[in-house]
Amino acid sequence: ASADDWTKRSIYQVVTDRFALGNGSSPSCDTSQRNYCGGNWQGIISHLDYIQDMGFDAIWISPVVENVQGTTSEGEAYHGYWPQNINSLNTNFGSADDLKSLSSALHDKGMYLMVDVVVNHLVANPTNTSSVWPETFDYSLLQPFGGSNSFHTQCFISDYNNQTDVEQCWLGDSGLPLLDLDTENSTVVDTMYSWIKNLVSEYSVDGLRVDTAKHIRQDFWPDFASNAGVYTVGEILIGNVTYAAPYTKGLDSVLDYPTYYAVYDAFTNGTSGNMSAITDLVTQAQDQYNHGTFYVGSFVENQDNPRIQSTVTDQSIVKNVMTWPFINDGIPILYYGQEQGYQGGNDPANREALWLSGFNTDNKPLVTHVKTLNAARKQAISYNSSFLTTKASFISQSSTSALAVSKPPFLTLLTNGGSSSSASWSIPSSAGLYSGSETLVDVLTCDTVTTGSDGSLSVSASGGLPKVLMPAEALSKSGSLCSSQ
Ligand code: ABC
Numbered sequence: 001a002s003a004d005d006w007t008k009r010s011i012y013q014v015v016t017d018r019f020a021l022g023n024g025s026s027p028s029c030d031t032s033q034r035n036y037c038g039g040n041w042q043g044i045i046s047h048l049d050y051i052q053d054m055g056f057d058a059i060w061i062s063p064v065v066e067n068v069q070g071t072t073s074e075g076e077a078y079h080g081y082w083p084q085n086i087n088s089l090n091t092n093f094g095s096a097d098d099l100k101s102l103s104s105a106l107h108d109k110g111m112y113l114m115v116d117v118v119v120n121h122l123v124a125n126p127t128n129t130s131s132v133w134p135e136t137f138d139y140s141l142l143q144p145f146g147g148s149n150s151f152h153t154q155c156f157i158s159d160y161n162n163q164t165d166v167e168q169c170w171l172g173d174s175g176l177p178l179l180d181l182d183t184e185n186s187t188v189v190d191t192m193y194s195w196i197k198n199l200v201s202e203y204s205v206d207g208l209r210v211d212t213a214k215h216i217r218q219d220f221w222p223d224f225a226s227n228a229g230v231y232t233v234g235e236i237l238i239g240n241v242t243y244a245a246p247y248t249k250g251l252d253s254v255l256d257y258p259t260y261y262a263v264y265d266a267f268t269n270g271t272s273g274n275m276s277a278i279t280d281l282v283t284q285a286q287d288q289y290n291h292g293t294f295y296v297g298s299f300v301e302n303q304d305n306p307r308i309q310s311t312v313t314d315q316s317i318v319k320n321v322m323t324w325p326f327i328n329d330g331i332p333i334l335y336y337g338q339e340q341g342y343q344g345g346n347d348p349a350n351r352e353a354l355w356l357s358g359f360n361t362d363n364k365p366l367v368t369h370v371k372t373l374n375a376a377r378k379q380a381i382s383y384n385s386s387f388l389t390t391k392a393s394f395i396s397q398s399s400t401s402a403l404a405v406s407k408p409p410f411l412t413l414l415t416n417g418g419s420s421s422s423a424s425w426s427i428p429s430s431a432g433l434y435s436g437s438e439t440l441v442d443v444l445t446c447d448t449v450t451t452g453s454d455g456s457l458s459v460s461a462s463g464g465l466p467k468v469l470m471p472a473e474a475l476s477k478s479g480s481l482c483s484s485q
């Protein structure tokens with residue numbers, strides 16, 4: 001599927017080992033042990049209804065290839081980011097038939113499959129830590145490369161401001177080095193290009209999340225992307241738009257890390273959080289990224305960062321943050337477990353087993369919240385044929401705790417004040433959003449507000465909840481959202 005196809009979708013990210021077991025069992029899972037807990041592709045198949053019922057129509061799964069076996073100085077490869085043989089699958093997650101079954105089960109439900117892929121490195125346990133590189137590894141394990149000359153000379157990344165270091169030195173450390181592939185070597189490059197082409201076709205993959213993209217030279221990516229032939233979104237882990245921007249030329253887009261940091265900071269520091277930084281970062285990204293921000297992956301949690309609720313548990317704030325990915329320009333991504341209120345901190349604590357929630361959706365306000373947001377975005381797409389190609393814009397507010405984002409038919413009002421605060425937003429008639437005496441519905445509560453005779457709008461509220469306003473007219477033909485409107 002193309003980037004344009006993906007813009008209509010929303011993505012549920014799972015850590016395959018931590019989502020569900022195919023046999024329906026619910027073993028304990030101590031995240032601090034960094035071991036496999038048993039989740040697999042059959043488990044995902046069994047719980048696609050849970051995902052689809054919340055309104056998601058795509059999933060992103062952990063890397064699928066065979067990883068380093070057994071234990072390492074940092075535990076087992078349960079997350080899938082330590083590839084060892086790219087031509088076999090990780091049998092902890094299932095067989096080739098299981099992965100094909102997952103792909104076809106998704107497609108039968110009209111859903112897409114995004115696979116996480118690692119191209120930057122392979123991993124083997126050091127055989128003898130006292131020996132000197134390249135003798136330190138059994139290269140026969142690293143397939144299909146099988147020799148030290150397929151890798152950059154060992155050195156660990158020490159200076160993130162030196163791009164050659166970032167690209168050609170190694171991630172990890174001497175306890176568990178991530179052997180950095182020599183992606184300047186044409187044999188290595190050709191192997192990776194044909195590997196990705198084959199992976200996508202063999203398992204009917206619809207899109208790729210490209211791990212460690214900033215650790216490979218930029219001009220590696222255009223041919224990688226064309227061999228993939230599907231939507232590619234790169235992980236450029238950085239808070240800086242200018243650094244990330246060039247990667248949106250070789251790949252379709254990037255995970256929207258710069259905005260993520262701004263959103264995280266704005267909502268986890270009480271009312272001193274800087275809301276206007278969100279406006280700045282989004283505007284920069286809209287200006288600098290190829291295709292603006294339409295193809296970015298928009299997220300507020302993932303497997304590498306502490307969950308929002310490890311920092312802030314005020315449910316009004318949590319709902320504000322969770323609203324963000326659904327109302328801005330990018331493709332929304334929800335990290336599994338956020339809907340269940342999970343609170344894990346830094347890696348590895350943020351990789352809790354979802355089965356421990358029982359997949360329960362009753363009396364789960366965040367599940368309801370996500371469901372409404374997905375439904376509202378679907379309705380916005382069908383009501384306004386230019387929704388997906390209209391840039392989000394910001395209407396400046398006098399309160400530093402308030403943010404107003406317009407992306408017609410959405411007007412989203414956010415606040416970092418929390419549940420005991422009151423907030424107010426005002427939209428001047430000069431914003432040109434509304435005509436006089438128009439009825440708008442907050443789809444999160446189904447409450448209505450009415451614009452003034454000049455089309456201006458003032459809203460005050462207590463309780464610190466977000467508001468997603470849509471013109472009543474935009475809802476009139478919708479089955480599920482505030483259906484009495
Ligand atoms: C292991 C341990 C962890 C430990 C970590 C250092 O090592 O388990 O406890 O904290 C996988 C596993 C991890 C494992 C690693 C290493 O492998 O999931 O559990 O961590 O063995 C991707 C994936 C990630 C995966 C890998 C490896 C890569 O999403 O899940 O990790 O395939 C760098 C990479 C990035 C990578 C990330 C983990 O490390 O660039 O691709 N993620 C700065 C650098 C970033 C760097 C980041 C973290 O630090 O610029 O390049 O990411 O080290 C912003 C700044 C940024 C700054 C951030 C922190 O702050 O703008 O520049 O990022 O404001």
Ligand code: CA
Nearest residue numbers: 167168180215
């Ligand atoms: Ca590299």
